Amino acid sequence: MAERDGRLSSPPGPAQGRGYTRIAPSLRGRFPVFPESLVFFYELHEGDDDLFSDLLLAREEEMDPELFFDTVQSVRHRVQDTYEHDTLIEAIAEVLERDYGFIFVSDDRLTAAVNVSKAEDENFLADLEGGAEPGEEDELGADYRAIVADFQGDPRRPN
Numbered sequence: 518m519a520e521r522d523g524r525l526s527s528p529p530g531p532a533q534g535r536g537y538t539r540i541a542p543s544l545r546g547r548f549p550v551f552p553e554s555l556v557f558f559y560e561l562h563e564g565d566d567d568l569f570s571d572l573l574l575a576r577e578e579e580m581d582p583e584l585f586f587d588t589v590q591s592v593r594h595r596v597q598d599t600y601e602h603d604t605l606i607e608a609i610a611e612v613l614e615r616d617y618g619f620i621f622v623s624d625d626r627l628t629a630a631v632n633v634s635k636a637e638d639e640n641f642l643a644d645l646e647g648g649a650e651p652g653e654e655d656e657l658g659a660d661y662r663a664i665v666a667d668f669q670g671d672p673r674r675p676n
Contacts, residue, residue: 562606
């Protein structure tokens, strides 16, 4: 970091907001990063116009976008026929974390989640511990994942 007029300024590097952030002093020690380090963020997308998933990855060292793409493609080729995760991107993220120094920002790593709405009674701290384990039933007796679909039915067909 450089000192300018008695203030610390950001180190030379990409422009603020272009894929990295500085860890706030109040958060230092809560993440697996060194004080004053930069964190670079990457995203994986999977799906099409009808069904879509994405996830975030973090890394302390910047990886060139083209190299990131090539790395993801290499991992994809290795796991696409054998993965056991719910999505291909989760399988890729696991390998990127294990072999390439990324941090998969999964729900398992959340400290808190807040539901936000304009309606006052729909704002709440979400229960991170609640919910059923995969394959178990939830408190309503359901063992499923929800899928929301916009269906344009044929009025001549009842179902």
